[in-house]
Structures are given as structure tokens and as C-alpha cells.
Amino acid sequence: MAMNILVAHGGGPTAVINCSLQGVVEAARSSGKVGRIYAARFGAEGILAGDLIDLTDVPAETISRLGRTPASAIGSCRRKLTDADYPTVLETLKKFDIGAFFYNGGNDSMDTCHKVNELAKREGLDLRVMGIPKTMDNDLVLTDHCPGFCSAARYAALSAAELALDASALPIHVVVLELMGRDAGWVTAASYMAARLTRCQVLTYLPEVPVDEDRMMADIESAWAKGQGLLVTVSEGIRDLDGRPLADTGIVDGFGHTIPGGTAQHVSDLIMQKLGVKSRAEKPGLLGRTAIPYVSPVDRQEAYAAGRYAVNAALRGESGYMVSIQARREPDYQSSMELVPLAEVANAVKTFPPAWIDGGNRIGEGFFGYALPLMGGDWPEYAFLR
Amino acid sequence: MAMNILVAHGGGPTAVINCSLQGVVEAARSSGKVGRIYAARFGAEGILAGDLIDLTDVPAETISRLGRTPASAIGSCRRKLTDADYPTVLETLKKFDIGAFFYNGGNDSMDTCHKVNELAKREGLDLRVMGIPKTMDNDLVLTDHCPGFCSAARYAALSAAELALDASALPIHVVVLELMGRDAGWVTAASYMAARLTRCQVLTYLPEVPVDEDRMMADIESAWAKGQGLLVTVSEGIRDLDGRPLADTGIVDGFGHTIPGGTAQHVSDLIMQKLGVKSRAEKPGLLGRTAIPYVSPVDRQEAYAAGRYAVNAALRGESGYMVSIQARREPDYQSSMELVPLAEVANAVKTFPPAWIDGGNRIGEGFFGYALPLMGGDWPEYAFLR
Numbered sequence: 001m002a003m004n005i006l007v008a009h010g011g012g013p014t015a016v017i018n019c020s021l022q023g024v025v026e027a028a029r030s031s032g033k034v035g036r037i038y039a040a041r042f043g044a045e046g047i048l049a050g051d052l053i054d055l056t057d058v059p060a061e062t063i064s065r066l067g068r069t070p071a072s073a074i075g076s077c078r079r080k081l082t083d084a085d086y087p088t089v090l091e092t093l094k095k096f097d098i099g100a101f102f103y104n105g106g107n108d109s110m111d112t113c114h115k116v117n118e119l120a121k122r123e124g125l126d127l128r129v130m131g132i133p134k135t136m137d138n139d140l141v142l143t144d145h146c147p148g149f150c151s152a153a154r155y156a157a158l159s160a161a162e163l164a165l166d167a168s169a170l171p172i173h174v175v176v177l178e179l180m181g182r183d184a185g186w187v188t189a190a191s192y193m194a195a196r197l198t199r200c201q202v203l204t205y206l207p208e209v210p211v212d213e214d215r216m217m218a219d220i221e222s223a224w225a226k227g228q229g230l231l232v233t234v235s236e237g238i239r240d241l242d243g244r245p246l247a248d249t250g251i252v253d254g255f256g257h258t259i260p261g262g263t264a265q266h267v268s269d270l271i272m273q274k275l276g277v278k279s280r281a282e283k284p285g286l287l288g289r290t291a292i293p294y295v296s297p298v299d300r301q302e303a304y305a306a307g308r309y310a311v312n313a314a315l316r317g318e319s320g321y322m323v324s325i326q327a328r329r330e331p332d333y334q335s336s337m338e339l340v341p342l343a344e345v346a347n348a349v350k351t352f353p354p355a356w357i358d359g360g361n362r363i364g365e366g367f368f369g370y371a372l373p374l375m376g377g378d379w380p381e382y383a384f385l386r
Numbered sequence: 387m388a389m390n391i392l393v394a395h396g397g398g399p400t401a402v403i404n405c406s407l408q409g410v411v412e413a414a415r416s417s418g419k420v421g422r423i424y425a426a427r428f429g430a431e432g433i434l435a436g437d438l439i440d441l442t443d444v445p446a447e448t449i450s451r452l453g454r455t456p457a458s459a460i461g462s463c464r465r466k467l468t469d470a471d472y473p474t475v476l477e478t479l480k481k482f483d484i485g486a487f488f489y490n491g492g493n494d495s496m497d498t499c500h501k502v503n504e505l506a507k508r509e510g511l512d513l514r515v516m517g518i519p520k521t522m523d524n525d526l527v528l529t530d531h532c533p534g535f536c537s538a539a540r541y542a543a544l545s546a547a548e549l550a551l552d553a554s555a556l557p558i559h560v561v562v563l564e565l566m567g568r569d570a571g572w573v574t575a576a577s578y579m580a581a582r583l584t585r586c587q588v589l590t591y592l593p594e595v596p597v598d599e600d601r602m603m604a605d606i607e608s609a610w611a612k613g614q615g616l617l618v619t620v621s622e623g624i625r626d627l628d629g630r631p632l633a634d635t636g637i638v639d640g641f642g643h644t645i646p647g648g649t650a651q652h653v654s655d656l657i658m659q660k661l662g663v664k665s666r667a668e669k670p671g672l673l674g675r676t677a678i679p680y681v682s683p684v685d686r687q688e689a690y691a692a693g694r695y696a697v698n699a700a701l702r703g704e705s706g707y708m709v710s711i712q713a714r715r716e717p718d719y720q721s722s723m724e725l726v727p728l729a730e731v732a733n734a735v736k737t738f739p740p741a742w743i744d745g746g747n748r749i750g751e752g753f754f755g756y757a758l759p760l761m762g763g764d765w766p767e768y769a770f771l772r
Contacts, residue, residue, distance in 0.1 A: 013555050018769065041772055053771055065769035071551035073771040078558055162456050162676040169399050169457035172464055175672065265648065282671035286561065290548035292766065293679030380678065383404065383451035385439055385459040386427055 002033055003099025005311070008040035008047060009076040009134075010105030010112065014148030015155075015295045016303035017134050018073050020104050022066035023307025024132075025055055033315050038096055042075035043105075044112070048085060050092045067300060070290040076105075081112050086119050093120075093127060100128040100314040104307075106135035106146075107347055110322055114342035117320045128314040131322035131342055132306050136289050138186035141348040142340040144327040147306055148289070149186060150299035150374040155288050157193035157375055160233055163282065164200035165382065168229030173278040174220065174271050175231050178264030180288050182237035183207055185352045187288065190371055191233040192363035199384060200229045203361040207237040208352045211246060216267075217274050219361060224277055232271075236263050236283075296376035302335060309337040333373035388419055389485025391697070394426035394433060395462040395520075396491030396498065400534030401541075401681045402689035403520050404459050406490050408452035409693025410518075411441055419701050424482055428461035429491075430498070434471060436478045453686065456676040462491075467498050472505050479506075479513060486514040486700040490693075492521035492532075493733055496708055500728035503706045514700040517708035517728055518692050522675050524572035527734040528726040530713040533692055534675070535572060536685035536760040541674050543579035543761055546619055549668065550586035551768065554615025559664040560606065560657050561617050564650030566674050568623035569593055571738045573674065576757055577619040578749035585770060586615045589747040593623040594738045597632060602653070603660050605747060610663055618657075622649050682762035688721060695723040719759035 007024050009017060021039070028034035037055045040046035046053075053074055055063075066073055081089065093101060093116075103113040110131045117129035133140050138149035156179050167175040179188045185206025195202035201223040205211055224230045238246050247266035264281035271279035306323045313321065321339035328334050356366040393410050395403060407425070414420035423441045426432035432439075439460055441449075452459055467475065479487060479502075489499040496517045503515035519526050524535035542565050553561040565574045571592025581588035587609040591597055610616045624632050633652035650667035657665040692709045699707065707725035714720050742752040 013552055039771065055771065058771065062769050062771070065767055068766055069551065069768040070548050071555035073555070073769050075772050076556045078556070158679075159673055159677070162678060163672055165455065165457035166399055166672050166676045169459070170462045170464070262651065265651075280671065282669060282673060283667075284670040284673055285666065285668035286549055286552050287545055287668060287670055287673075290552045291545070291679075292548060293544075293677075380454055381451055382455040383448050383459045385425065385441065385444065385448070386461050 002035035004036040004038060004097050005034055005100045005102065006038045006040065006052065006093065006096065006098045007102040007104065009043050009072045009074060010103060010109030011076060011078060011135070012289065013071040013076055014134055014136050014289050015070045015151040015292060016147055016299050017104060018066040018069045019300050019303035020132050020134065020147060020307035021073065022063055023304040024102055024311050025063050027308040027311035031311065031315055036096070038098070039074040043077040044079045044081055045077045046075070047092050048088050050095060052096060067304070068292055070292050080108055086115060089116060090119060090123065090125065093125070099126065100130065102130050102132055102310050102314070104132040104134050106137065106140060107349065110140070110342055111346040113322070114320070114346040117342060128317070128319040130310040130314050130319070131345065132310045133322055133324070136187060137181060137184045139184045139350045140345060141350045142345055143324040144335070145325060145374055147299060147303035150296040150376065151294060152180070152187045152288055153190035153371055154296045154375040155291050155294040156187050156191040158294055159284065160191035160194035160202070160231060161197040161380070164194040164198040164202060164229070164231040167231045168198065168200040171227070171229040173280050174224055174268070176264040176268045176271070176279060176281045177231060177233045178236055178281065178283040179233060180285065181207060181235040185235050188233055188235040189352065189356070189363045189367050190375065194231055194233070197379060198382065200231050201226055203230070203232045204363055205232070205234045205238050205361055206352060206357065207235045207239060208354060209357055209360050210241045210243065211238050212241055213270065217270060220271060221275050232267060234263050234267055238263060296374060298333070298374055298376050305337060313339060329369070329373055388421035390422040390424060390483050391420055391486045391488065392424045392426060392438065392479065392482065392484045393488040393490065395429050395458045395460060396489060396495030397462060397464060397521070398675065399457040399462055400520055400522050400675050401456045401537040401678060402533055402685050403490060404452040404455045405686050405689035406518050406520065406533060406693035407459065408449055409690040410488055410697050411449050413694040413697035417697065417701055424484070425460040429463040430465045430467055431463045432461070433478050434474050436481060438482060453690070454678055456678050466494055472501060475502060476505060476509065476511065479511070485512065486516065488516050488518055488696050488700070490518040490520050492523065492526060493735065496526070496728055497732040499708070500706070500732040503728060514703065514705040516696040516700050516705070517731065518696045519708055519710070522573060523567060523570045525570045525736045526731060527736045528731055529710040530721070531711060531760055533685060533689035536682040536762065537680060538566070538573045538675055539576035539757055540682045540761040541677050541680040542573050542577040544680055545670065546577035546580035546588070546617060547583040547766070550580040550584040550588060550615070550617040553617045554584065554586040557613070557615040559666050560610055560654070562650040562654045562657070562665060562667045563617060563619045564622055564667065564669040565619060566671065567593060567621040571621050574619055574621040575738065575742070575749045575753050576761065580617055581748070583765060584768065586617050587612055589616070589618045590749055591618070591620045591624050591747055592738060592743065593621045593625060594740060595743055595746050596627045596629065597624050598627055599656065603656060606657060607661050618653060620649050620653055624649060682760060684719070684760055684762050691723060699725055715755070715759055
């Protein structure tokens, strides 16, 4: 008998989260085993309100456009479910006779997923629950990497290289680039690619390394003195020696975290004040997770495959797992999907290996051995004439 | 007899200024009439210092890479030449036996070009002088548009659309996007494309329309209330009713202009303080003129063609002109090059037509009729499921 399924997005979108949605819908359709295909409008908010979008009869052509549509086509939210919310979640699942629930998100979403699965088991509900990984932060454990990261990394790498070319072609200022990442430096690390693709000096600061502002300024001064232009890349969440954000917005988010902000501008101001060197700060912000022209083809394919894999696993009776990406890099890059228990993923965090950071502000070969195949290759070869 | 030529870049680079350089070099080579091909290292600075790069024997493959290399491969500067500098300029031209000089830049560069041409005539120098237009600001007169603008406009259009999708998929904040343009709103106007490509609310503010902050906040409040997400796009140089920049860096540039900055952050702060609505500001800054994946194919082709046209015109004896782009839009877009006198271009400014701005913060059909063909077509068709 055909079962109904529900898919929902949690947290910040990425450039490829809709690819996973496409994978879910297309796998459900081709299985012949799915009745209605529902999506939660604006994630947990839609589930709690019983506000679902029926995707069952959406034309195949529209579904195929998901592969080139950034952000979330069904909507997402940052609401973290509390214990009091779970009974309402189950009500919605029952009301729409949902047999399989797919939650596409990061750490918090995997925790939610795990709790829904446990509760359904306790209540004797015939429900399969599957997590589909998504986070540009790349901080989920038990997976080689996370869909969304590879494209955000490619954005950081190529944007930094393009900025570095500008910074060295018209070396009238230090250019400071801020990239997303409150606690994890994975994306910002990729911006050090600019040092490999151009001849500009590049210094990169991740939240994993406490920043001594005096030393930072000394390093900037000496790199600037080389006269080839200077690009400084910083994670939005870099912290000082006391663990305080270098700059913050003064705003507290829904999870009680202070939102960092203005980090690049702060560093740029320091450069002007302390070194007397002109500087400017750039902060593409959300563009780093939405820019379709920088999507990594590997990311697009894997995000899609993860969606399909989740549906097929649920249809054969699996429940309580997250789809995990297994990867080998030699002799060439290949990845495959498998299942890992949600209980082991929920709320755990994969940290950036300190051994991959050289001298506090350069990113070493270890990272690029890991990340280069994920970012999709096809790197530009620029003309250098000076 | 073969003549030597010199090419130089002036002011801020664009994503396609190297395409014009490629056109200059390739036209010079294929003409059979050019001896040495020189480029000034870092623009006017290189000319004054007699520091030229000899491109004569650079491999063709390297030259062809210029088409995909952003910023200036030969370097540029913001130094504005004074009357005292011109004799030194002529010395360099004589020393390297330059028969034709090509200056690729905006208003200030065309003024320099004009003065070099006049001086050479007065001194009886056998020199041909040709301006090649370049400015993302699109404010040169007597040309339909300027190479560099079309790509910056495409960047603004697509980035705004991608941000709008994010802003409406996770409508927890108003997103404010700052785009380059101190005095001219041409590029920022293109960001209103987000209203045509998505279902997000979009408000756009150009420097040509003085901003009443109270009215701006009222408009933002009512657009936000529609609940489809809100993207506010602003030129960095928007001014208040008294003509003062809404936000400035407090820094004065080499031409004596105060550098605007932090405009999006200022608007975002106002939204949070006055409306109590969460907001975030994005400022891709220089990325708007360097991002190769957003280059308009029309721009790439025309920038290249302008470089070639300048060389061929000089070789047939013309001097004292800027290459101008003539365009027709019906029944389909076609452009061609011609020459306009430098004297008529120097220091004149093309302003954004006020009639193309609806209600102070929406961009009308007039602009899109003008700009759509320039931005290169191939617009994304996104999937909307909510």
C-alpha cells in the first residue's frame, strides 16, 4: 500500500538544499510506493501549524528547476522545537497519514529528527524517520562532509581569488573579506585558495584560532610591505584571546547565541587606525550560500543523491538514521551514501583540525587534500602580466 | 614602418577590462603594423616612472586567458595626473618611441587622454591617442553604455535575485544589500531585477533620489508586512534630504571625495531600532566588479571589440577619440563601435533618468528595456513551491 511522505527543511538554506528536495520528490515518484508527497511550509512552523504543501501533482519540469534554485523552495525556519511541541508534531503526522518523514538540516534538525523517531516508536506509530544532511558549516559528524559546504567553499575560494586579483591590481588598500561561520572555519579556510590561484598575499583567520589583535596587525603590516597587495579573510565569528567575538551585533538569536557581525569592518578599521594603511571590508554574507554560479557540481550531485537515498532507505523500512556521505579521494574522488544512527549525530560537532592551520593564518595542504575534490575542480588559470 | 604602442589602465578595474587589453594586443599582432606592445605597470604610475611591461612576446595562450581574468592584469592606479605631470608622460612616450597610446578608463582617464592628445599636438609629436571606455558606473556620455557596466549589472541582478530567494525562504529578517555606485545608480537599478525573477518584496534606493529616512522606514515596514520576505537594495552613495551620505567612512579619497561606506549596515540598524524588525546587511563590494561567473557575454564581447577597434582606428591615423558603443535593441540587440571626440567626453557625466524610478524605490520598464539586452539574457527560471 502506498504511503504518504513529508519532507521539511530546517535552519539556513544552502545553494543545493533544493537539490535534495528534488531527489526526495523524484525518488518518491519513481518508486511507485508513495501516495501523497507533502512538504512543510516553512519547516517546523508548517509542521506545528499543520500547514503542508502538496507536491504530489507538481509538474516534473518545475521539480527539475529545483536543481538551479537557491534557498528553500518550500521555506525553512529557525524555530527549535521544545518538548511541548512534539505532541503537535505527531498530530500533524497522524492527520496527514504520514508514513515517512524526512528532515533536511544540520545539528539541531538531526536532534529533532532523533526525538521524533523515539517518540513515534514509544507511541507505536508506524513512521520511518530519516535525516538528510545539510549545512554549509560542514560540522556534522559521521559524514565525510555535508551537502551545502562544498558550494559555500567553492564560493569562498573563487570569490577570494577574484578579490585578490583586484587587491593586487590596484594596491591602494588592504581588502578584508568576511565569510560566514560563527564557530566553524571550514568555509573560510577555503578562501585561502586565493593564495594558490593568485600572487596576492593572503592571510586567513578562523574562529578556531584565538586572535591576538597586536600580532594580527603585525602580520598584516609585514604582508602589506611585500607590495603585492593583501587580502585578509576572516570568519564572522573570530574571537580574541579571551574568547570574545572581535565584533558582534549585540543581537541574540533564537537559540540564545550572540550574533557576530561587522568583523571584517572591525579589522579594516584597525588596519586604518593602527597601521595608517587604507583598507576596505567586504561582506557578501548570505550570498555565500545562495550563489548558483559557484555551486560545486559534486555538491549538486551529492545533495540530490542524498535525497534519493533517504527515500529509498525509508521505503525499504529503515528508520532513525541520517544519510552519510562516504568518500575516497585516491586515485580519484568517489563518494557513496550510507546510513548512520541519528542518536550518534544529534548535537555532536565536527571541528576543524588545528593541524591544518599553519602559523595561525595560513591554511595547509591537509585541508586542500580534503576539500579540493569537493569544491568541484575546473579552477581558473588567470593571466599574470605584471 | 611598424610603430610601438602603449596601453594603460586607469581607475578601478572591472570584470572585463582585461578583455579590452586582449583586444588591443590581438589587434596589434594581427595588424602586422605594430612593433613593440607596451603596457604601463599600474597605469599612470607606470607611465610617470617609465615602468612599462613589454607584452610583445607574451604567448598567445596567456593573452587569451585575459578574457577570463578579472581586475587588471597590468595593474591600475587612482592617481589623477596634474599639469606638472604631463611633460613626464611625454618623456616616457618619446623614450619608448610610442606611436599610439591607448588609455582604458572612465571620466578621469578620458580627461587625461584628451590632455595628452592636445599636448602631443602642440609639441608636434607623431602620436595617436585613443580612449577605450571602461566603467561599471556607466556614466560616460556619447556611448550607449560602458564596458564593465553590463557585467556589474548582471552581478547586481542575479545576486539580488538569489538573496531575495533566501530572504523569502527564511523570512526572519529584512535583508539589505549594498552595491557600488557613489553618484550613479545604474548598477543598483539592475538589482531590482530581483522583483522580476522572484516573489520577494524588493525596494531599491539610488543616489539620484534623496532619501527621507522616515518615509524609507514606513515603506520598509509596509513591504515587510506583506509577509513574503523583503530585500532592500541600496547604492553605497545614497544621500539624505540635505544631500549628505546616509553613512560614510570618514575617509577622503585621492580626488578629495569622502568615501561612502556602511550604508547597508546603517539602513539595517535603522530597521532594527525604529521598526523592531531583525535585519542584516550584505556588502559584496568589490566582488560586484570582479565576479567572473556573472560576466555578461555581451560585455565580454564588446569590451574585446572596443580594444580591437581602438587599435585599428589608431593604425589608420585617427587620434583624439574615444571608442563609443552604438546599440540598437529592436528587433534584436546589436551593437557596433564608432569614434567620438575625447573633448566631448572628458569630465561629462551621464546621469540616471529620473523617469525610470517609480515612487522613489522601484525601477521601471524604461530601465529594463535599456539594460536587459546588455546583461546577457539566459535568466534563471526558479522553482516556486510555496
